[in-house]
Ligand SMILES: CSCCC(=O)C(=O)COP(=O)(O)O
C-alpha cells in the first residue's frame with residue numbers, strides 16, 4: 103500500500119471518529135496528514151467529514167497549492183500548511199467545531215483558556231503531572247485565512263494543546279494521526295469539563 107493510500111485510510115477513519123463525537127457538524131472541520139515525500143494529503147472543501155470517501159482526499163504542496171489544479175482543497179488549507187511548517191515533527195492536523203470549543207471561546211474574552219489540575223493534561227506534549235496549567239490560545243475568527251495565519255504565527259512553540267479560533271473551532275496536531283486524535287480527544291474532554299464547570303459556576 104502506498105503512503106498516500108495509508109493517509110487516505112487515516113483521514114477517513116479520523117473523520118468518522120470526529121463525527122461520532124459530534125465535532126464536525128454539517129460540512130465543518132478538515133483533516134490532513136503529511137506524506138513521506140513532503141506532500142500534504144487533506145480533505146477537499148465542503149462535504150461531510152463523517153462520510154468521506156477516498157476521492158474526497160487530495161494532495162497539496164507545502165504552500166497549499168493543489169497538485170491537480172482542478173482540485174479545491176479545504177478553505178483552511180493554509181492553517182494546516184502553517185502547522186507543518188512551524189512544527190516539523192507534525193504528521194497530522196485535525197480541525198473540528200465542537201460545541202464546547204465554540205461556546206467557551208465566545209464566553210472567554212481573554213487571549214487564552216487555561217486548563218489546570220486535570221489528570222488528562224498529561225496527554226499533551228511535555229506534560230507529566232496534573233499539577234500544571236496548560237494555556238490554549240484563542241484567536242479571533244477571520245474569513246481571511248492568510249491573515250488569520252499571521253495572527254497565529256507568533257504563538258507557535260507555546261501551544262502544547264493546540265489552539266482555538268473564537269466561535270469557530272479547534273486546531274490540534276501530532277506526530278502521526280493516532281497522536282493527533284488522542285490530543286483532540288484530550289482537549290475536547292477538558293473543554294467539556296470546563297464548560298460543565300462554568301454552567302455549575304465552580
Ligand atoms: C460549515 S463549516 C464552514 C467552513 C469551516 O469552518 C470548515 O471547517 C470546513 O471548511 P472546508 O473548506 O475544509 O470544508
Ligand SMILES: [Zn+2]
Pocket residue numbers: 130131132178197199270271
Ligand atoms: Zn472550520
